[in-house]
Amino acid sequence: MANTLLAIRELDVTFTIGKKQYPALRQLSFQVKEKERVGIVGESGCGKSLTSLSVMGLLPESATITRGEINVAGKAWSPGMGEEWNATRGRHVAMIFQDPMSALNPLMPVGKQIAEMALTHLSVSKQEAKELALGMMAKVGLSRINQLYGEYPHRLSGGMMQRIMIAMALICKPKLLIADEPTTALDVTIQAQILDLLREMNRSTNTAMLFISHDLGVIREVCERVIVMYAGYMVEDAPVQEILEHPKHPYTAALLQALPSIEKRGQLLYTIPGRVPPLTERGDGCPFAGRCPRASTICHTKTPELETCGNGHRVRCHLYAEGKIFA
Ligand SMILES: Nc1ncnc2c1ncn2[C@@H]1O[C@H](COP(=O)(O)OP(=O)(O)OP(=O)(O)O)[C@@H](O)[C@H]1O
Numbered sequence: 001m002a003n004t005l006l007a008i009r010e011l012d013v014t015f016t017i018g019k020k021q022y023p024a025l026r027q028l029s030f031q032v033k034e035k036e037r038v039g040i041v042g043e044s045g046c047g048k049s050l051t052s053l054s055v056m057g058l059l060p061e062s063a064t065i066t067r068g069e070i071n072v073a074g075k076a077w078s079p080g081m082g083e084e085w086n087a088t089r090g091r092h093v094a095m096i097f098q099d100p101m102s103a104l105n106p107l108m109p110v111g112k113q114i115a116e117m118a119l120t121h122l123s124v125s126k127q128e129a130k131e132l133a134l135g136m137m138a139k140v141g142l143s144r145i146n147q148l149y150g151e152y153p154h155r156l157s158g159g160m161m162q163r164i165m166i167a168m169a170l171i172c173k174p175k176l177l178i179a180d181e182p183t184t185a186l187d188v189t190i191q192a193q194i195l196d197l198l199r200e201m202n203r204s205t206n207t208a209m210l211f212i213s214h215d216l217g218v219i220r221e222v223c224e225r226v227i228v229m230y231a232g233y234m235v236e237d238a239p240v241q242e243i244l245e246h247p248k249h250p251y252t253a254a255l256l257q258a259l260p261s262i263e264k265r266g267q268l269l270y271t272i273p274g275r276v277p278p279l280t281e282r283g284d285g286c287p288f289a290g291r292c293p294r295a296s297t298i299c300h301t302k303t304p305e306l307e308t309c310g311n312g313h314r315v316r317c318h319l320y321a322e323g324k325i326f327a
Contacts, residue, residue, distance in 0.1 A: 002033040011068035022279040037209045039219035042229035045276040094169035098181040101163035106151040111149025121172045137169040159190035180212045231287035238313040248315040
């Protein structure tokens with residue numbers, strides 16, 4: 001059985017705005033195993049990025065981890081670790097973002113940026129770093145690599161830049177790659193190529209993946225397991241096929257209903273009425289109660305517990321606890 005690579009337990013992240021504190025992540029608990037591809041899905045504002053930034057140690061200054069545990073490759077985070085955590089995390093976890101242009105240095109040739117990564121983190125000579133960078137550029141499907149090595153970022157298309165970012169992220173052989181909306185800024189055909197590449201890299205390098213997207217359709221293509229987040233809570237966690245066939249949380253069911261499909265061609269696409277409540281408007285009860293067509297009194301007053309339901313499936317919903325979900 002694969003070992004656990006990332007374990008998040010009962011994590012709370014809180015923003016301090018003025019003199020007030022606002023919880024942004026609540027009781028978040030999940031794991032990523034070695035080589036596993038796990039997706040996090042949810043609408044804008046649900047806490048997907050804060051989850052990845054917590055792991056990376058990159059939370060904004062106004063946000064604090066107020067409770068819980070993050071464990072990477074057997075090493076636990078604790079407050080005040082600073083550089084020590086950066087070293088552990090840096091050795092095992094790399095991240096790619098939605099907009100590769102803003103993550104690349106516009107003044108340095110792209111090949112050199114990949115080589116710099118190897119020079120900084122591996123004990124290699126300049127020549128070896130260049131060779132590793134060229135090898136990685138070929139591996140991520142770039143052509144004319146010798147010429148491309150010396151090109152500046154602005155000369156590259158969005159898809160090529162994202163390939164460069166993936167090469168930079170993987171050159172030091174991290175155990176986990178966090179990809180935060182890596183294809184959202186790309187057009188659809190390029191999107192499909194980058195998703196193929198990420199799957200291929202997961203297979204060929206055994207790097208586990210935490211893939212963040214607001215699009216369940218994309219997660220379905222890439223991941224083996226999916227975590228559904230809503231307003232700072234994980235509301236469902238299950239293998240992808242299980243969640244597609246037997247969604248248990250009304251929010252997950254609504255996300256699935258909103259997915260375009262060939263059968264729905266010509267029909268008006270379903271959208272979930274309402275919006276994710278901002279931090280300042282979150283109260284007691286189930287975070288989804290205000291938009292849930294099946295909410296009852298208890299949903300507005302008591303936060304549901306996370307229930308384990310078999311088949312690797314967990315859900316946070318009073319309907320499940322009351323035996324009203326049979327899906
Ligand atoms: N620097 C900040 N200051 C105050 N609130 C913030 C800050 N960054 C994020 N938030 C709030 O924290 C909550 C979670 O944000 P987060 O960026 O993790 O959401 P997300 O699910 O990744 O959304 P998106 O898909 O838009 O990136 C949101 O309500 C957001 O407004």
